[in-house]
Amino acid sequence: MAFVEIQQVQRRIGVLQILKGIDVSLEKGGFLVLLGPSGCGKSTLLNAIAGLQPPTSGDILLDGESITGLHPSKRDIAMVFQSYALYPNMTVAQNVGFPLEMAGIAKAQRDADILSVAKTLQIEHLLDRKPAQLSGGQRQRVAMARALVRKPRLFLFDEPLSNLDAKLRVEVRAEIKRLHQQTGATIIYVTHDQIEAMTLATKIVVMKEGAIQQTGTPAEIYNRPANMFVADFMGSPPMNMLAGKVSADGRALVPDAEPGSLLPLPHVLAPGQRVVLGIRPENIGVEGGSLRLDLPVEVVEPTGSDIFLWLRFGTALISARLAATESPTVGDRLSVALDMARAVVFDEATGGRID
Amino acid sequence: MPSPSPSARSRLQDWLPRLVLAPSFALVLVFVYGFIVWTGVISMTNSRILPVYNWVGLDAYARLFAQPNWWMALKNLAIFGSLYITICIALGLFLAILLDQKIRIEGFLRPIYLYPMALSFVVTGTAWKWFLNPGMGFQNTMRQWGWEGFTFDWLVRPDMAIYTVAIAGIWQASGFVMAMFLAGLRGIDSEMLNAATVDGASSWTIYRRIVIPLLRPAFLSAVIVLAHMAIKSYDLVIALTGGGPGNATELPSTFMYSYTFTRSQMAVGSASAMIMLMGIAAIMVPYLYSELREGRK
């Protein structure tokens, strides 16, 4: 049995079914990211694990024991909140020491622990300040220190980076990764930022409307999305989706956008079936690939490191990612190569991936 | 036809805002600050029935503080004010915390605690005067219900009457204080309370260590509002006890009125009004100053 086991957790508020039977497991030392659009129930699930919003049914086990009925304070779980939830009337040191104080730990021991965690997070010089006198990044560190200081069995993070600016977010992300590697802590982390999920997670759970869409490693989720929702949610710009009909021999797709062409499928399918072919922008380039197309360039978006192109393909626009060394111009026709081996196919009716 | 030159018109536009504000400001300057000075001047004369302007310095203040009646008024204000402020705050906070426990009938209860604030002090005084009437009111009812020895005659006891003023005042204002605290409680980030829960704090600890310290602004506002109402309260005493029995419920406000308008000691009355003003200024000026400054940032 895994270290964290979430079994068939449901939560209902009135007639609203917010969590529709969630099953998740996580090994000790793992880093699980709950990913999904706003309002899909990520915080609700996290709060259920913390004990703040008990599930209406289902069970949550930690280290082999059910914690579902336990009071939050008895679960030995620490949580970092989106707003950081620092106590404004207390200094940083008092904030960090608060959980220890509640646990009845002696003052001397407390001070030693506070100092040691402050060193780890490089906030020693801030210990006497009030939260109002800190910058956003510093507050974030204090919130993490308050969670770390308890050495809990499990850490919960609810979108801890969403209140930081872009640069700081990258820094703190690296910091969290370092802390995870250093301490070997078990972490469940909520975000709706897919880059955070990809960089931090050992395991990703993608949710939508209270239900799990896919569970897997970052690579699995990215390369083999279970359905069109996951495929669309991961990656920016998102995966290109071309709907169409499987050709008579079952080996190619006749896309609705350009019925005159044939796109070879990664595997043979039933002729006449309605499917959607998905291919990521980075699998469309100028070299290599298994299929060449000659397409007009409509938009060029340089990002510095890469260039995103929008190419006209019949009634559809297809995005492609090229190296910044290329210099396409709008209006030109460009010969691009599609790596069809990396394409994925979905059933148009159910949205599920077809293997 | 000569039209006003553009510069004249734009000059008018420049001055119009100030011209619009000017009458109001002038009224306030004259009728508030001018009159305060005027009252101050009268307090330094020996005016009796009508203002006369014979300068006698601080004589009226000396006479004021030589009056046992004035000391009585100050003592009563201290008793009334401290009870009124502390009990209103304690009760208001208590009710606010209770109402904040996800109470389904909150929408039904809140107006019940609050409605007394809509009443005039005269109505409140009249109602409580009847309710506390020893012969026919609450005391009589308890006796009829079989509690023969029940006695609640504070209204007519000189040593206790001031407490009935406090009771009626608390009844009227505590719901309002409750609403102030409730607004404060509702403004607290619920994530913070979740954090404290996860950190292992009990509800009692959360209130003591986090919530109540965060309500400081609400406490401050409540103290200021209540202190201000206590010093000014006049109608309640008049309607409830008329200042009596004897002078048992004399307050500075009733003292001022009776010395000025019925006892023909206008200078002494003015002096007492000036003392009241100083009391209120000592509370309000620092508060308003800090509020206005904070509004800046």
Place this chain on the structure above:
Amino acid sequence: MSLSATAPTRMNRIVIYGLLLIFAAVYLVPLFVMLATSFKTLDEIRGGNILALPAQPTIEPWARAWGSACIGVTCEGIKGYFWNSIKMVVPAVLISTALGALNGYVLTKWRFPGHRIVFGLMLFACFIPFQSVLIPMARVLGQLGISNSTAGLVMVHVIYGLGFTTLFFRNYYDAFPDELIHSAQMDGAGFLTIFWRILLPSSAPIIVVTVIYQFTNIWNDFLFGVSFSSGANAPMTVALNNLVASSTGVKEYNVDMAAAVIAALPTLIVYVVAGRYFMRGLMAGAVKG
């Protein structure tokens, strides 16, 4: 806020609800006693229990309070005084609200050097004990020939209400984006046009709050009424106090209570109909920003 996690036990809930309901009963008792007494006959009151419902409800005390109770030397009930109060409240509320709106507009959107001093002085004026202006006011009203008149009381209430109405509108307009004013100015609108066409149409919420606040305050006022009017010109609160305090004849408690309820009715109705705004007004008056 609420502590969702610390799911209180059933027992706790019962205690909480019990306490809340007991307090609700305590707050309601005086109103109940007033109402019950006002429908009882004097006989029943003398023999009876104030917490009991009227045995033979009668509206006689209400009729007497309204039309024939003796206040001072006249025995025409409180109806005249009720109308006095209405005649005083309506113009005083309207004038002070209108001036407050203009003042708030100037103090936020047409700031001039010294505007903070001006506002500070107007604000402090809200909080002075009115005892410190009573004597000069009485003299001035006499000299203007409007002492003991509704006009005099209107003037007094307008002047001493200005601070609060200005405060309300100032705080409201302060949050109103300056860009709107600037763009209107570029479009060629002047001072009054901007006020009339842009600010006023979106001021309904604060007008409601101010009107309710002023209405309650002025209707409930006693000090100015008793100081600057007497006899048939007194407002409702003063008449009620005279009725209750009069010691001539038989004490008619039921009539007193009916008169008290009548005096309370207008503000209670406002409170019931517009409780949300009433509350906001009280808070705005209490907690400045």
